[in-house]
Amino acid sequence: MKPGFWHNRWHENRIGFHQAEVNRFLRRHVDALGPQGTVFVPLCGKSRDMTWLRDQGRAVLGIELSPLAVEAFFREQEIPVDRVGRGEFLEYQAEGITVLLGNYFHLTRALLGPVAAVYDRAALIAMPPAMRRDYAVRMAELTDPGTPVLLVAPFSLKDPDSGPPFAVAETEVRDIFATHFAIDILESERVTVDQDPGLAEQGLAWREETVYRLRRL
Ligand SMILES: C[S@@+](CC[C@H](N)C(=O)[O-])C[C@H]1O[C@@H](n2cnc3c(N)ncnc32)[C@H](O)[C@@H]1O
Numbered sequence: 062m063k064p065g066f067w068h069n070r071w072h073e074n075r076i077g078f079h080q081a082e083v084n085r086f087l088r089r090h091v092d093a094l095g096p097q098g099t100v101f102v103p104l105c106g107k108s109r110d111m112t113w114l115r116d117q118g119r120a121v122l123g124i125e126l127s128p129l130a131v132e133a134f135f136r137e138q139e140i141p142v143d144r145v146g147r148g149e150f151l152e153y154q155a156e157g158i159t160v161l162l163g164n165y166f167h168l169t170r171a172l173l174g175p176v177a178a179v180y181d182r183a184a185l186i187a188m189p190p191a192m193r194r195d196y197a198v199r200m201a202e203l204t205d206p207g208t209p210v211l212l213v214a215p216f217s218l219k220d221p222d223s224g225p226p227f228a229v230a231e232t233e234v235r236d237i238f239a240t241h242f243a244i245d246i247l248e249s250e251r252v253t254v255d256q257d258p259g260l261a262e263q264g265l266a267w268r269e270e271t272v273y274r275l276r277r278l
Pocket residue numbers: 067068078079080103104105106107108124125126127130163164165166181182183184186187
């Protein structure tokens with residue numbers, strides 16, 4: 062996806078991926094992120110999960126392309142924030158939460174600093190197949206061996222080239238991450254139209270949410 066696609070989505074408020082509640086898999090599996098240290102949240106949107114993680118005592122570092130998303134996050138969560146330029150990025154600094162405004166694919170280790178863990182919900186479904194491999198490679202570049210990653214990825218039976226949201230199958234998660242990460246599945250849950258009426262709008266009867274625990278090799 063080109064950045065313009067996401068800028069438009071936020072501009073038109075077409076953000077069906079955003080969850081009003083804290084992600085239930087994050088609550089269930091937060092231990093997978095280890096006991097302490099900064100949690101990196103790539104493609105963070107305006108996710109409330111960041112505030113929840115901070116409230117668990119974790120420092121949080123998100124990255125997001127859309128200024129509308131980042132501004133909305135701090136405004137809606139009523140968190141006072143300072144804005145500091147860092148090269149091509151704008152860094153939003155608040156108590157316990159930092160968000161870098163810019164492109165994940167331009168992020169370097171120097172900019173990111175050390176991270177203890179990664180929490181990724183719905184980042185992969187935001188990217189077409191070719192970009193997902195680059196996403197995984199960059200995640201390996203940005204993390205130290207041993208770093209745990211909690212990955213929540215929805216999968217549905219739909220044309221794999223149509224999206225976003227794109228369907229991301231377990232075979233693909235294994236394929237793109239296996240070179241640099243050990244991979245375990247923590248759980249998989251099927252969500253039907255009754256539970257998520259938004260699925261019908263995408264012509265889907267169900268989707269499966271799979272929760273992976275990766276560990277950087
Ligand atoms: C499907 S949404 C998921 C958002 C969030 N993880 C959540 O759970 O609500 C994907 C987000 O990634 C952002 N995004 C897409 N490409 C990006 C990139 N290259 N760098 C940073 N953010 C990006 C989009 O603006 C969008 O907010």
